Amino acid sequence: MRHSKAEKAKTHKRIVAIASRRFREKGLAGIGIADLMKEAGLTVGGFYKHFNSRDQLVAEALSAAFGGWKRKMEAAASGGPPLSYTRLIDDYLAKAHRDNPGTGCAFSALAPEIARSDKRTRALTSEQVRSDIQLIAALRPAKDKRTARSRAILAFSALVGAMSLARAVSDVALSREILAAVAELLKNSASKHPFPDQRL
Numbered sequence: 001m002r003h004s005k006a007e008k009a010k011t012h013k014r015i016v017a018i019a020s021r022r023f024r025e026k027g028l029a030g031i032g033i034a035d036l037m038k039e040a041g042l043t044v045g046g047f048y049k050h051f052n053s054r055d056q057l058v059a060e061a062l063s064a065a066f067g068g069w070k071r072k073m074e075a076a077a078s079g080g081p082p083l084s085y086t087r088l089i090d091d092y093l094a095k096a097h098r099d100n101p102g103t104g105c106a107f108s109a110l111a112p113e114i115a116r117s118d119k120r121t122r123a124l125t126s127e128q129v130r131s132d133i134q135l136i137a138a139l140r141p142a143k144d145k146r147t148a149r150s151r152a153i154l155a156f157s158a159l160v161g162a163m164s165l166a167r168a169v170s171d172v173a174l175s176r177e178i179l180a181a182v183a184e185l186l187k188n189s190a191s192k193h194p195f196p197d198q199r200l
Contacts, residue, residue: 002189008182012050019061024109025078025102047172055118062114062121065106066128068134071162085155089186093179098166108163131154140190149190158182 018039022031033054034044051057069088074084091097091107101109107129114125136152137145162182166175 011040011042014040014131015047015050016057016060016062016064020064020103021058023058023061024065024104024106027112028110034056037118055121058117059121059124061123062106062110064182066124067131069132071134074109085190088136089137089155089159089183093162093166093183095176095179098175098179101167105160107164108167108199111160111164129156137167155186158186 015036019036022036022039033047036057037044039049047057051060069083070084072080072088075081081087097104106114107125114121117125133149133152133156135154137148140148140151140155142148142151159182163176166178169175169178
């Protein structure tokens with residue numbers, strides 16, 4: 001029985017990982033349950049042994065995709081490369097991120113679709129957005145918390161918007177220009193205030 005439960009948990013985790021990647025690549029409506037289960041080496045009938053509904057899978061898949069910056073921060077605290085405001089911008093607005101949405105930020109890949117999702121998914125999204133804004137604010141402090149938070153909201157919105165547009169356009173030069181311009185403006189705005197680039 002224990003072995004069966006362990007195997008089921010492992011299979012569940014594999015389905016969520018596949019869905020997390022494919023949803024970011026193809027959109028929430030871009031791939032069906034049958035295709036996801038086939039990729040996991042399972043039948044469609046097996047889906048309901050793991051999930052009550054497609055909405056449950058979407059919520060779990062997004063949860064798996066969220067928290068990338070937090071994981072980098074935790075890695076830095078354990079002796080890994082420090083996470084700075086500048087590094088966060090450079091990593092996010094990189095060509096590698098643009099060209100690999102399946103392993104990247106769920107917001108730049110799926111924000112419009114998440115807005116039309118169920119309450120559970122939107123609640124999870126709200127929690128993650130708050131967390132990411134707080135993390136950026138900590139990396140770029142200001143004289144008061146309100147200013148730091150406002151700057152963080154602006155930076156977060158610019159990052160997600162720039163990546164979304166860079167992926168949407170067919171003109172490669174324009175795509176590169178969008179990423180480079182937003183990165184430069186965000187970093188320049190940070191250098192114009194008296195607080196140093198923080199590292200976590």
